[in-house]
Amino acid sequence: MNNEELKSLVALLDDDDDEVVAHVEKKLKTLGNGVLPFLEEAWEKTFNPKAHERIEDMVHFLQFELVKERLTHWYSYQQEDLLRGMWVLATYQYPDLEFEQLNEKIEHLYQKIMMKWDPDLLPFDQIKMINTTIFEKFKFRANIKNFHAPGNSMINNVLETAIGNPISLSTLYLLITQKLGLPIFGVNLPNLFVLTYRTDKLQFYINVFNRGLIFSKEDLDNYISQLSLLPKNEYFEPCNHGQIIKRSLRNLIIAFDKIGDYHKSDEINKLMSLITVS
Numbered sequence: 001m002n003n004e005e006l007k008s009l010v011a012l013l014d015d016d017d018d019e020v021v022a023h024v025e026k027k028l029k030t031l032g033n034g035v036l037p038f039l040e041e042a043w044e045k046t047f048n049p050k051a052h053e054r055i056e057d058m059v060h061f062l063q064f065e066l067v068k069e070r071l072t073h074w075y076s077y078q079q080e081d082l083l084r085g086m087w088v089l090a091t092y093q094y095p096d097l098e099f100e101q102l103n104e105k106i107e108h109l110y111q112k113i114m115m116k117w118d119p120d121l122l123p124f125d126q127i128k129m130i131n132t133t134i135f136e137k138f139k140f141r142a143n144i145k146n147f148h149a150p151g152n153s154m155i156n157n158v159l160e161t162a163i164g165n166p167i168s169l170s171t172l173y174l175l176i177t178q179k180l181g182l183p184i185f186g187v188n189l190p191n192l193f194v195l196t197y198r199t200d201k202l203q204f205y206i207n208v209f210n211r212g213l214i215f216s217k218e219d220l221d222n223y224i225s226q227l228s229l230l231p232k233n234e235y236f237e238p239c240n241h242g243q244i245i246k247r248s249l250r251n252l253i254i255a256f257d258k259i260g261d262y263h264k265s266d267e268i269n270k271l272m273s274l275i276t277v278s
Contacts (some may be wrong), residue, residue, distance in 0.1 A: 006035060010042045013058070014051040025058060027129065033062050049179060063095040064267060074273040075242055083175055084243045086155040089248055092271070098154055105159045106172075111181045117180065123197055124204075130177065131212035138162060140169060142209045148250060150255040150264075153248050166209040167193040167247055173208045185238030189220075190227055193247060196238060232269065 014026045019233040028035055033152055036059060043055045070088045078084055083106060087099045113133045121129065134140050143152050143163040151157040151194045158164035158172060170186060170193050177184040177195075187194050187205065195206040205220055217236065258263035 003038075006031075006038045007041075010035065010055075013042065013049050013054045014046050021054065025054070028058055028127050029061060030063075033066050034118045036062060041251060057231065066095075067092050068271065071245075071271055072274050074246070079241045082171065082178070082244065083155070085241055085245045086171060086248070089245060089252075090154045090156045092252075092268070093150065093154055094156060095125070102156060102159065105177050106179075109134070109172075110176050113176065113180070123182075123202060126182065127197065127206060127212060127214060130173070130180075134173065134176070135211045140164070140172070141211070142166075148255045148258040149178065150252055150259070152264070153251045153255065165251060170195055170208040170223065171244060173206070173212070173273075186241075188239045188243055188247060189234070190224070190229060192223075193244075194237075200237065207251050242275065246272065 009024060009027060013022055015021055015024070028039075035173060039055050039059050039062075043052060043059075043078060046052065048054075060219040067088065070091070074081070074085050075087050084099060087097065087102050090102075091097050104240060113130060116129060116133070118126075118129075120240060138161050140158075140162045143149060143165060146152070147165060151161070152163070153168055155171065158168045164172070167186075174184060174195060182197065182207070183199050184195050184197050190206070192209065195208060197204050197206065203217065205215050206216070222232070222234065224235055229235075249268055250270045253272070254263045256262070256268065
């Protein structure tokens with residue numbers, strides 16, 4: 001189908017005949033994201049509110065299909081690339097977001113830390129130096145006032161506003177420390193996502209939500225006891241990047257439910273189902 005045929009097809013979304021519109025919508029869904037520029041152009045040209053709504057619904061459908069495609073591909077083939085996984089998640093809310101935009105911002109933070117980096121420092125001192133840069137120089141902090149805001153789970157929003165929730169701030173920290181080559185990993189604690197520094201000879205934990213506070217396994221034991229939970233290996237051991245994305249998705253489901261946007265929470269549930277083995 002050439003450009004003129006596509007324009008003619010999209011123009012039929014302005015038709016008064018519901019059967020015609022249904023046929024056009026079915027056809028457009030099979031054509032994929034290549035029709036998005038034509039939909040955007042049609043939206044600008046029409047003054048029909050019903051046509052605007054149809055076009056907006058079609059655009060969202062196609063963009064959501066792209067998110068699903070990217071997420072399943074990432075989960076199957078690209079899990080080692082955590083930033084790309086967070087980018088896919090963010091494109092649900094920000095479909096025009098480019099991966100390179102995020103990559104450049106992470107690289108900027110990394111370079112600022114590298115300016116003062118000393119690989120010979122003891123691990124505790126390395127973490128303190130990173131904390132100084134992230135939390136004092138760049139003012140990253142926990143969003144206590146609006147903890148369940150959906151933007152807290154979007155890495156682009158966290159980089160822009162310097163506020164986030166436990167997992168998004170931890171992910172930011174993890175992305176930087178991975179580039180530094182540090183043995184730091186995510187840990188799926190109940191109610192709180194933290195990081196662990198782990199080698200054969202040393203392990204401690206980092207609460208990024210509390211400005212990079214360092215704590216021990218004994219502190220973690222006490223935390224789990226206070227929650228009246230039985231200890232599980234997953235509360236102490238590193239999790240993979242797929243688990244980080246799943247937890248971010250769960251946070252988004254809760255966030256959209258909290259603000260009453262059940263359509264979006266249903267869509268996030270659909271994304272979750274794509275990467276959850278029954």
